[in-house]
Amino acid sequence: MSIKVVDPGFLCTVQDLGRNGYQRFGMPISGAMDSYALAAANILVGNDANTAALEFHAVGPIFETLADCLVAVTGYGVRLWIDDREFPAWMSIFVRRGRLVHIEKTDAGAWGYAAFAGGIAVPAVMGSASTYLRAAVGGWYGRTLQAGDELPLGMPAAPSLIAAAGREFPPQKRPAYSASPTLRVIPGPQDDLFTPAGLQAFLTHDYVLTGQSDRMGYRLEGAGIEHRGDADLISDGIVTGSVQVPASGQPIIMMADHQTTGGYPKIATVIRADLPLLAQCRVGAALRFCAVSAQTALIVYQALMKDLLAKNWSQHETFIDNMRA
Amino acid sequence: MIAEKPIARILPVGEAAISVEFGSRIAPEINAMVYALEGAIAALHMDGVGETIPSYRSLLVHFDPFLCDPHCLTGQVESLLARLDVLPASPGRLVEIPTVYGGRAGPDMAFVARHNHLSEEDVIAIHSQPEYPVYMMGFTPGFPYLGGMDPRIAAPRLPNPREQVTAGSVGIAGSQTGIYSLNSPGGWRLIGKTGVQLFDPTREVPFLLSPGDRVRFVPIPAEAA
Numbered sequence A: 001m002s003i004k005v006v007d008p009g010f011l012c013t014v015q016d017l018g019r020n021g022y023q024r025f026g027m028p029i030s031g032a033m034d035s036y037a038l039a040a041a042n043i044l045v046g047n048d049a050n051t052a053a054l055e056f057h058a059v060g061p062i063f064e065t066l067a068d069c070l071v072a073v074t075g076y077g078v079r080l081w082i083d084d085r086e087f088p089a090w091m092s093i094f095v096r097r098g099r100l101v102h103i104e105k106t107d108a109g110a111w112g113y114a115a116f117a118g119g120i121a122v123p124a125v126m127g128s129a130s131t132y133l134r135a136a137v138g139g140w141y142g143r144t145l146q147a148g149d150e151l152p153l154g155m156p157a158a159p160s161l162i163a164a165a166g167r168e169f170p171p172q173k174r175p176a177y178s179a180s181p182t183l184r185v186i187p188g189p190q191d192d193l194f195t196p197a198g199l200q201a202f203l204t205h206d207y208v209l210t211g212q213s214d215r216m217g218y219r220l221e222g223a224g225i226e227h228r229g230d231a232d233l234i235s236d237g238i239v240t241g242s243v244q245v246p247a248s249g250q251p252i253i254m255m256a257d258h259q260t261t262g263g264y265p266k267i268a269t270v271i272r273a274d275l276p277l278l279a280q281c282r283v284g285a286a287l288r289f290c291a292v293s294a295q296t297a298l299i300v301y302q303a304l305m306k307d308l309l310a311k312n313w314s315q316h317e318t319f320i321d322n323m324r325a
Numbered sequence B: 001m002i003a004e005k006p007i008a009r010i011l012p013v014g015e016a017a018i019s020v021e022f023g024s025r026i027a028p029e030i031n032a033m034v035y036a037l038e039g040a041i042a043a044l045h046m047d048g049v050g051e052t053i054p055s056y057r058s059l060l061v062h063f064d065p066f067l068c069d070p071h072c073l074t075g076q077v078e079s080l081l082a083r084l085d086v087l088p089a090s091p092g093r094l095v096e097i098p099t100v101y102g103g104r105a106g107p108d109m110a111f112v113a114r115h116n117h118l119s120e121e122d123v124i125a126i127h128s129q130p131e132y133p134v135y136m137m138g139f140t141p142g143f144p145y146l147g148g149m150d151p152r153i154a155a156p157r158l159p160n161p162r163e164q165v166t167a168g169s170v171g172i173a174g175s176q177t178g179i180y181s182l183n184s185p186g187g188w189r190l191i192g193k194t195g196v197q198l199f200d201p202t203r204e205v206p207f208l209l210s211p212g213d214r215v216r217f218v219p220i221p222a223e224a225a
Helices: A035-044 A196-204 A272-281 A294-309 B028-044 B072-082 B109-115 B118-127
Strands: A002-007 A013-015 A053-057 A062-065 A069-075 A078-082 A085-087 A092-096 A100-105 A111-116 A150-152 A184-189 A208-209 A217-222 A240-242 A253-254 A266-270 A286-291 B006-012 B017-022 B047-052 B058-063 B094-101 B132-137 B145-146 B163-164 B169-173 B176-179 B184-186 B189-194 B213-220
Touching: A035 A053, A035 A069, A035 A111, A035 A272, A035 A294, A053 A100, A069 A078, A069 A100, A078 A092, A078 B132, A184 A272, A184 A294, A196 A266, A196 A286, A196 B176, A266 A272, A272 A294, B006 B072, B017 B028, B017 B072, B028 B047, B028 B058, B028 B072, B028 B132, B058 B072, B094 B118, B094 B169, B109 B118, B109 B189, B118 B189
Parallel strands: A184 A286, B094 B213
Antiparallel strands: A002 A062, A002 A150, A013 A053, A053 A111, A062 A100, A069 A092, A069 A111, A078 A085, A078 A100, A184 A266, A208 A217, A208 A286, A217 A253, A240 A253, A240 A266, B006 B017, B017 B058, B047 B058, B094 B189, B132 B145, B132 B213, B163 B184, B169 B176, B169 B189
16 A cells, blocks of 8 residues: 655655654654644544644645555645546545546645545654654655655555545635634733833734745744844743744744744744644735634634544545546 | 742743743753752643743743643642742753864864963863753754853854754854754854764664753764764
8 A cells, every 4th residue: 555656746745743742852843834734634534633644835746546545635725636637625535546646736825735544654753753854854764755755555444445535624614724814822921021012013013924934934024023122032942833023023933843942032822723824824925913812712722623523524425436426 | 059049930822831931041050940840740740731841941831721721730830839949859860972072073173272262172171071961952853052161161153154064063152062963054163073973863762861961071082983
């Protein structure tokens, strides 16, 4: 059971939900930029949410199935073609051996995912299959995929791949992806290091995502955020979604591959439910921030995860095979 | 030891982490409190408390808000903070780093010596004398932020960072010293090199050092490396 990469697209790596437990040693979490989309793809094909799948950016991959398999493609702005015929994204699709699967990444959104029943069978490194490119750790030999790579698939949990096809998370059950989202944040931990005008600027102006953004951090440009004093802080721990503001006054939001510690004041933290919306922004996206309580963050997160974890998918009869029934 | 006990602040970091901040300076007694608190939290085995990230003067604590009520966690941390001066502080392990100083192993050794009006032998003697505490780890996997370097061997960073510094290079930046854990670009003045790997993901224990350990550099001749 395996798939063969015909064209890797761009920045195609193996990811799961991240490498937890080693941050105190300086090991970044890595994992999917849009962890919701990766988890959804896995759940649709019958995997545990935290299973190794493919992530890609801006250009989707093309691969050939070397065995029958069950695939689900998710993300923001993804289209799925099997032997030149289009099939829905966010749905489990049964694909026969020897087909050419082409994932198209449209101009909407930044990241796409492809999960296979059984997962990509790569060895776990420090408990995770996620690729951390900077240290060449995890995933497929620690690197992005290349044409010719043959990725082995694990044993599917479902007894019948055909019976598990046709499950869909319809649009209303997905994150509210948008080209220019408003992101909810919880102020702090170091919001007291900014002037009232600085805080006001952060919560009222648009901030545009710049090209100096990657899996480590998203750099934004907008109204300067004023510090009360020195912008250099004694380094301390940071979380995904931390909004750091260096002396330039222009915020940087910590993403999946972020360093475990940082020395800039952190004005706020993007709530977990909105991290997928942030991850899917493209260069030029205008972001806004709005402050909410931790209580609100929990309610929103619970609402987002409810359908996913309860497997509240819709079942479609028409996609039980890769040919319409 | 704990003469001026800083007032600890418990700060929210999003909805699933808190940061406990001890004052705003770098000092061994403050860093010791961070590790004492980390150990005490681990010993409670609280449901839903995840990984902790210690740093110079703060401790980041991840938790799952659906398993662990944040008010309950904050309450527990407050009660630990009240007894912090009686919590056992671990001295950490002492890890020796065999190091070839100068020559090809330390291309900036001559600069560091000249900058401080010392001989290279003096720099080696001063650098290899202390037990440096690992105040925290970060920057790259396995990289230790070491405290306690003698200011007599301080040196400014390179004006233009090197594109590639090999893992194991021992460097000085300002009044800090450290060991590169990965091949990476870097601006530290390189005074030596060690053959031990600080990070090897294929080892059962990938990280040579742990936060809270102590490090001593042991000079070895180039041919022993």
